[in-house]
Amino acid sequence: MAKKVLMQGNVAAAEAAIRAGLNLYAGYPITPQTTLTEYMSWRLPEAGGQFIQAECEPAAINMVLGASVGGARALTATSGPGFSLMQEGISAMCGGKLPGVIINVMRSGAGGGSIVSSQADYNLAVKSAGHGGLRSLVLAPYSVQEFVDMVYNSFDLAEKYNNPVVILADGMIGQMHEPVIIPEFKTGTDARLKARGPGEKGRPKRVFKDTVSVPALVEKEYDAACAKYDLWQKEAVEYEDMLTEDAEYLIIAFGSAARISSGAVKALREEGVKIGMVRPKTLYPFPKERIKAIDKNQVKAVLTVEMARPVMFYDDVALYLDRDIPHYSCTRAGGVIITPDEVEEAVRKIL
Amino acid sequence: MECIYKKPATLDPKGKSGFCPGCTYGTVVKLIAEVVEELDIRERTMLPMGVGCAVSARDWVDFDSMMSLHGRTTASGLGYKRVHPEGVTIILQGDGDAVAIGMAESVHTANRGEPVTVILVNNQIYGRTGGQMAPTTLIGQKSTTSVAGKRVEDAGYPIHMAELIATLKTPRFVARGSVHNVKEILKTKELIKKAVRIQMEENAYSFVEIVTACTTNLGIPTSEVPSYIEDVVLKEFKTGVIKDESNLN
Numbered sequence: 055m056a057k058k059v060l061m062q063g064n065v066a067a068a069e070a071a072i073r074a075g076l077n078l079y080a081g082y083p084i085t086p087q088t089t090l091t092e093y094m095s096w097r098l099p100e101a102g103g104q105f106i107q108a109e110c111e112p113a114a115i116n117m118v119l120g121a122s123v124g125g126a127r128a129l130t131a132t133s134g135p136g137f138s139l140m141q142e143g144i145s146a147m148c149g150g151k152l153p154g155v156i157i158n159v160m161r162s163g164a165g166g167g168s169i170v171s172s173q174a175d176y177n178l179a180v181k182s183a184g185h186g187g188l189r190s191l192v193l194a195p196y197s198v199q200e201f202v203d204m205v206y207n208s209f210d211l212a213e214k215y216n217n218p219v220v221i222l223a224d225g226m227i228g229q230m231h232e233p234v235i236i237p238e239f240k241t242g243t244d245a246r247l248k249a250r251g252p253g254e255k256g257r258p259k260r261v262f263k264d265t266v267s268v269p270a271l272v273e274k275e276y277d278a279a280c281a282k283y284d285l286w287q288k289e290a291v292e293y294e295d296m297l298t299e300d301a302e303y304l305i306i307a308f309g310s311a312a313r314i315s316s317g318a319v320k321a322l323r324e325e326g327v328k329i330g331m332v333r334p335k336t337l338y339p340f341p342k343e344r345i346k347a348i349d350k351n352q353v354k355a356v357l358t359v360e361m362a363r364p365v366m367f368y369d370d371v372a373l374y375l376d377r378d379i380p381h382y383s384c385t386r387a388g389g390v391i392i393t394p395d396e397v398e399e400a401v402r403k404i405l
Numbered sequence: 406m407e408c409i410y411k412k413p414a415t416l417d418p419k420g421k422s423g424f425c426p427g428c429t430y431g432t433v434v435k436l437i438a439e440v441v442e443e444l445d446i447r448e449r450t451m452l453p454m455g456v457g458c459a460v461s462a463r464d465w466v467d468f469d470s471m472m473s474l475h476g477r478t479t480a481s482g483l484g485y486k487r488v489h490p491e492g493v494t495i496i497l498q499g500d501g502d503a504v505a506i507g508m509a510e511s512v513h514t515a516n517r518g519e520p521v522t523v524i525l526v527n528n529q530i531y532g533r534t535g536g537q538m539a540p541t542t543l544i545g546q547k548s549t550t551s552v553a554g555k556r557v558e559d560a561g562y563p564i565h566m567a568e569l570i571a572t573l574k575t576p577r578f579v580a581r582g583s584v585h586n587v588k589e590i591l592k593t594k595e596l597i598k599k600a601v602r603i604q605m606e607e608n609a610y611s612f613v614e615i616v617t618a619c620t621t622n623l624g625i626p627t628s629e630v631p632s633y634i635e636d637v638v639l640k641e642f643k644t645g646v647i648k649d650e651s652n653l654n
């Protein structure tokens with residue numbers, strides 16, 4: 055079995071991307087993402103890929119877009135303000151059905167905000183890929199290992215569905231060190247790249263468009279997108295259940311909020327509280343069937359934990375949760391990291 | 406009989422030019438197509454097009470092309486080129502695209518020496534969106550956002566992009582041409598050809614600005630366009646090679 059090594063989340067994710075066959079990385083430094091870009095700057099060229107320190111985030115996402123038109127595995131990473139700046143490019147990638155991966159190591163606050171972790175980009179990532187209302191596949195890791203695994207598989211996922219994938223990590227996941235297993239280099243990842251190179255003489259021309267202009271045709275594109283999202287709901291949803299079989303109380307959380315909450319779940323279980331957790335790994339597609347399946351005859355109350363105010367993730371849970379189950383929320387915001395004690399406290403109030 | 410003039414095979418016989426009657430933008434596209442044919446690079450060529458009139462080239466050329474977001478044409482174009490270094494990337498942009506919203510991308514693409522060729526079509530206006538002022542609009546020129554004529558106090562002087570790019574150390578070749586008469590068309594074709602060869606043979610960045618005029622939005626008869634370009638526009642934007650550090654002759 056592969057050996058575990060101690061690595062920082064951002065660095066481990068970068069290495070995982072390289073081992074997934076990354077051809078091009080374009081990024082602009084921003085805390086708490088910067089260590090990923092720094093690592094890429096020397097490591098990707100060493101592995102035979104292209105690294106570009108872009109002049110701004112719009113340039114970075116469009117370099118990724120262009121590389122993807124060329125069939126490459128392309129990645130960018132950023133945080134809050136940069137993620138805002140990339141929305142137009144992500145929209146165009148959705149419209150043009152282009153694979154590609156965008157890592158958002160979330161920080162907190164509006165505008166320049168602060169450099170500390172939060173989950174406040176949930177709605178921005180999940181509700182619409184920039185303007186136009188198309189969707190990215192959105193994944194949320196809760197450990198360094200899961201960050202690695204999600205990045206490693208994200209290119210296959212993006213190419214399977216011809217769609218950008220957003221990995222919604224945060225400053226905590228990106229900057230903490232944990233023991234991880236770094237997977238082997240993938241092989242045979244360049245079929246798409248080869249198919250979109252110069253090619254044989256006299257071949258038909260290739261035209262890349264991010265949109266068509268006639269409304270009736272655009273509407274057809276939207277219908278096709280809807281069908282794709284329905285398919286994701288059937289086959290791409292991922293979540294993890296923790297101690298839910300006999301649970302009378304449930305925490306629902308994603309990413310680092312889920313990681314922190316898992317401490318509270320363990321502590322409360324030791325006291326005999328029948329509590330468990332459901333943790334979405336895909337935020338879009340949202341595990342709505344799992345939430346709908348929460349049984350009011352078994353579960354007395356649900357607590358959603360997130361690092362955002364006003365709540366965002368809570369609203370999505372509320373949409374699918376049985377109305378007869380009391381639904382509470384526990385939040386911190388602005389870069390204040392929630393603690394297991396606070397989560398425990400919030401659970402005690404609803405017991 | 407000797408054939409002395411033909412339509413290049415790199416223009417789709419079933420495709421059509423989407424440009425307004427009387428506009429010389431189509432001439433620029435035709436010159437690019439001729440260069441692609443003469444250098445025998447049809448399968449290697451990628452034409453990233455800026456949002457604006459450039460997209461009218463899409464259904465006309467018979468080689469690869471890609472639409473870009475407004476101002477990001479060099480960024481997406483170089484992303485493609487980086488992963489296909491054996492390809493030839495000819496980036497077609499308007500002045501709004503390259504000089505206003507995409508100024509940062511234009512300068513940094515040139516400064517990094519990305520091995521692409523930028524063809525900037527300077528029509529002194531936002532053509533596609535109906536004639537708003539561009540950074541290249543002449544002082545006194547009327548547009549829908551400078552109805553009394555552009556004033557220095559409001560909008561500054563026209564930006565000379567070719568000269569600006571030439572101040573950078575990295576670009577290998579920077580020139581400006583025009584396509585308002587046969588002589589200038591032939592000269593401009595040589596500029597494009599050299600620029601593309603520099604990309605191919607020296608793996609270097611090259612830039613050609615080409616002056617046209619937007620008959621539709623200027624509201625001048627097409628028959629007067631050549632003299633308008635000659636007597637007015639070229640007084641502001643001088644044609645010629647501004648910088649040539651290539652080893653090609």
Ligand SMILES: Cc1ncc(C[n+]2csc(CCOP(=O)(O)OP(=O)(O)O)c2C)c(N)n1
Nearest residue numbers: 456457458475499500501502530531532533
């Ligand atoms: C982000 C963004 N802003 C604005 C527009 C609207 N828009 C499309 S083309 C254009 C101007 C085009 O002018 P130019 O680049 O000079 O090209 P031309 O049509 O003159 O060739 C504008 C403002 C857009 N498509 N995207």
Ligand SMILES: [Mg+2]
Nearest residue numbers: 499500530532
């Ligand atoms: Mg223009």
